[in-house]
Amino acid sequence: MTLLEQSIQHITQPDQEIKSAALKRLANQARPRGSLGRLEPAAARLASICGRLDVKLDRKTIVTCAGDHGVVEEGVSLFPSEVTAQMVYNFVQGGASINVLAAHAGARVRVADLGVSHDFDPGLDILHKKIRKGTANMATGPAMTREEAAASVEAGIGIANQLADSPGLDLLGTGDMGIGNTTASSAIIAVYSGLPLKELVGPGTGLDEQGLDLKARVIKRALDLNRPDPADPMGVLARVGGLEIGGLAGLVIGAAARQIPVVCDGLISTAGALIACELCPAAGQYIFAGHRSRETGHEYMLRHLGLTPLLDLEMRLGEGTGAALAMHILDACTRILADIKTFEEVGIENAHEG
Template sequence: MGIGNNWREKAKYRGSEENMELTELQKQITEPDRECEARAEKHWMQLAKPLSGLGKFETMVTQIAGIQRTEQIRLHKKALLVFCADNGVVEEGVTQTGQDVTAVVAGNFLKGETTACKMAQIAGVDLFPIDIGMIRDVEGVSRPEDKVAYGTKNMAKEPAMTRKEAWNAIETGIRKAKERKAEGYQILLTGEMGIGNTTAASAITAVMLNRPVEQVTGRGAGLTGEGVRRKVQAIQRAVEINQPDRREPLDVLAKVGSLDIAGMCGAMLGAALMQMPVVLDGALSMTAALLAVALVPACRSYLIASHVSKEPSCQLLKESLYLDPVLNADMNLGEGTGAVALMPLLDMAAKVYFEMPTFEGIEIKPYEVLK
């Protein structure tokens, strides 16, 4: 069953500061402008090409028209937010590499030496690495106002973070979306970097979708069969020890989540608040989207799914969120690479949308809409 507008009735929140702020978010994040969507769809129908010939790309452009509240969509300035954080659960042997890799890759983002950087250069995307919870600081990336904690605790032994830390990370993501909007960015992409974060993503997905841990847990960055077994056992212990309440998304995030997932969740809420489309990457950002939609159901209309990753949870997540990803390329890298890969294709669709002549303009009888 997908997460729909009835989630708010099912969820329960404690009387707290974040409860008041969440209630305000729920009021301020509204559905896109359906009239603008209708005008964009009508324009597609008038273009001198087979009806719906560009398939999902026409749907995306139409969706963006509603989000931006204009059929004259704007996609010139694109920002990729890459949230970087470490996870205490790596103590359980759930990864091939140590936590020091997170900081190394974060530093390489500044040098333009990661996969996402190379792809972003081609796609015209500006990349912003954010240290929301690495175990050590990286010059040029780490900022006190962004860093919520120096990594999470080992969720197989205790809650990954406090409820306050989880909410602070969401707020950081919201603030980052607002900053990009103020700088003139028109579309937001989400990415992450954090050794051990697929363990947190699988734990959140298992709890939120009420699925067996084995069904939603994959190899991450290349675990052996024995490594996957340890990963499953660690998640099962985490759920048993912490007893996260699936009716309360913030409780799930705090007990078995990660700071980078929390940051992406906040960025999605912030994008919706700022009336910006937000492009998801793979399973990690879909997990963040699952939480964002559970917290504010209207946020779902602002989400664009880029691709289906090899993580076993991805299919379940896209079905639960009613998302229809464009790419199926067996990608499994993270960093927002799938979201970046979608951008040149979306630019092509926008080029057709704005510059293709109409049937009337070239004096050709339009195609008839089949009933």
């Protein structure tokens, strides 16, 4: 049995008795019922995943998966592939947006190289999980082999297991880095939505209308050539996906198998979550959508997964930044459930009568 198969077998339904107890406590707190809106069901979901009412998210890690994309040679990005490796170094040095926002959320950042077209020193403080140096150009053939796609997913599962074992993990955030990865992610949601590419393709690194048209044409060519089957998610990943997207899918599956909640960033992280849920629908019970990205296709991904984002700040950076900001909200959810007193606890009787 493969690591993927073993992990899927270990994904169970979160504790429904704890969820019911959480919802009852929230309903009986000394405030109008439902007055904290979407924070309440999020708090109950966290409790059910973690198996207790007083959840503490002390050990937070954001994993930023990195990989390059052969489709960049079609001109779908304003930046060359070399930027991916340069940004990995920036993450390690602590100078990127994700470093700042993660630190503010009390989370550490780990960078995982799934497929960067660069030889990093083995001593560099990243997670060395390279499957190959970037995908092939999906506009001229499959992005990778099925075996490489499966290896990228299992690499993500391995990272989740490693973090859960040491130093321990209460909340996992997912992020990405890879020039060209909005093209691959848009192709993935196109497979599952069936919507016109004009409605799904976003600006990525800042494309103008002419660039967006080119990007849509390139994705259409890739889809027509590779004909990915939505009933075969590993095949979709192999034909039009990315190595870091496979890693992101594996992170979700690995965390779910260890009963650890996952908060996803934007378009690329959610593409990974989508593949994870197509491989194992039960994994979706462990996912929180950090925010709604300005990348057009992200809204359709969220709808497909049935997720309501915690934030909507018109962001589209990636890296895990949306996940980092949402961690503050999830921390607040834990305290709302555990610390707000019920009417009974404060000695108010029959508060909801009449």
